[in-house]
Amino acid sequence: MHITILGGGGFLGRKLAARLAREGQLDGRRVTALTLFDLNTPVPPAEAPFPIRTLAGDVTDRAALAEAIPPQTEVIFHLAAVVSAAAEADFDLGMKVNLHGTLAVLDTCRTLPKPPRVVFTSSVASFGGGQGAMVPDDGRQVPANSYGAQKAIGELLLQDASRRGFLDAVCIRLPTVMVRPGRPNKAASSFVSAVLREPLLGLPATCPVEEDFAVWICSPRRAVEWFLYAATMDTAPLGLDRGINPPGASVSVAQMLAALPQEARRLVSFVPDTTIQAIVSGWPAAFTAERARRLGFSEQEPLTEVVRAFIEDDLEATRAERATG
């Protein structure tokens, strides 16, 4: 089975590649080749039981995509994206990568001899509703940011392309992924990971919202599980509707902090930030996600497990990166 990860150099792309390398198979079938494609040449997993190609290129460049997606490709993970803060700051860049990039992926798929499975990362950012919302499976996407609009458009494109038989898409609307490694940044959602990551590194963190503020989250491990499931699931039960609200978890800041060791928890202070509050208060805090459960998508693990996995998977690398940075 030939697999391509577009955005293979990103946070989730690297974790997905590492998982594939570790398992060597997907749903019982041997992985025979993996291509990692990103703007900068992705770093491949250290060891893998199959050949890995790493390619640098622009996702809107059809020649580069043709190389990244050879004719025998069966599964494409399309994770290449300009993230929400960047797409809001630079409209043209977001449109280029998030819209025209997806159009280029669609065009490339049409040249393959067999319609490939395409696993596309859409986002909870394509919904509004706010703290009080419980988004149903047929909830309408009225995006409040360009990233969310571009992701909702990507879903419509891949949905129609699936109906026409150009490809066979599953679009996963990812919750806010935590705990992210790296540093605090200017993204409004930065605090969701920072209030756990920074204290675990022994560093102080500030929380801009009240402790009863709730977020719809998933862990990096869970996101990868969903990607792998979406890559081989039977898509017939999806019908026309290729968008999935996966079973993440609605967690409050208080619940997040309770998952930290007590000494770490003391490093978090509450410093209200009305600018951040204004943005994040529009995000829906919960989804029913009944359809995804029926379709076989696995449940988000508890927060204590999320924290333990971060310590196991990412803490040392994050600490080392800070020391050299």
Added chain:
Amino acid sequence: MHITILGGGGFLGRKLAARLAREGQLDGRRVTALTLFDLNTPVPPAEAPFPIRTLAGDVTDRAALAEAIPPQTEVIFHLAAVVSAAAEADFDLGMKVNLHGTLAVLDTCRTLPKPPRVVFTSSVASFGGGQGAMVPDDGRQVPANSYGAQKAIGELLLQDASRRGFLDAVCIRLPTVMVRPGRPNKAASSFVSAVLREPLLGLPATCPVEEDFAVWICSPRRAVEWFLYAATMDTAPLGLDRGINPPGASVSVAQMLAALPQEARRLVSFVPDTTIQAIVSGWPAAFTAERARRLGFSEQEPLTEVVRAFIEDDLEATRAERATG
């Protein structure tokens, strides 16, 4: 007030232009210039109290659009589209005009000194649901055809562009418009107009569905009323959501036929067509349209009035066209 109609040579574009020419004003402000733009040079209304430019060009051609939308343009009616049957038969053509055309309109609007009002014709074809459906105002668009997908994408693009202040859009999801002039064609919806138009011309017509089959319709006159209202309405109450389900009417074939003079009604015979039934049975037959009513969009007039208006506006021209065709 400078106005541009993209798709100004089409059925609704011509009716809109004629109405503007007749009134000379929009919401109390004088129309000072009108540009009609279409693939073939549009035929302007016979008389108008303002200058009319007619331009031929491709809606994806940015240079042509720049000419069609001069800097002082205040209102753009974006009706240019490849219709549903054509967009289904030729995916690339539909994508070009319906998606890339709308992207080109967006880009052109960004070059104007003041964000123009853009009235965009989206479609009931962007919804599914079928005969039993009563689509609520927050109903989700899961299109079952490429035209509907492209229209839903256009809405998302114009919605985000409105939020960013590039333009100020109102997207009207038009019902099936009837009575259309012209001839019966291969569109699945052809019969909706044909069962009224053909008998009024003294010609036989066949109806491929049962007489209790219901359709969500509007008249050409009503569509033009909605366009004009959308062109000057206060968009603040719309918030992020620029999509409007206007107050059309859900009418059965039996109700349609009852609006015909008795001698005309006898010209309609029922000839079931399972292919057409399979397509049209997926169309939602009714919408709540509460939000549009609250926002001030006017009600669809009764069917007898629709028939009377067709006779007044279009019957002679249709008859003449048939005689020479």
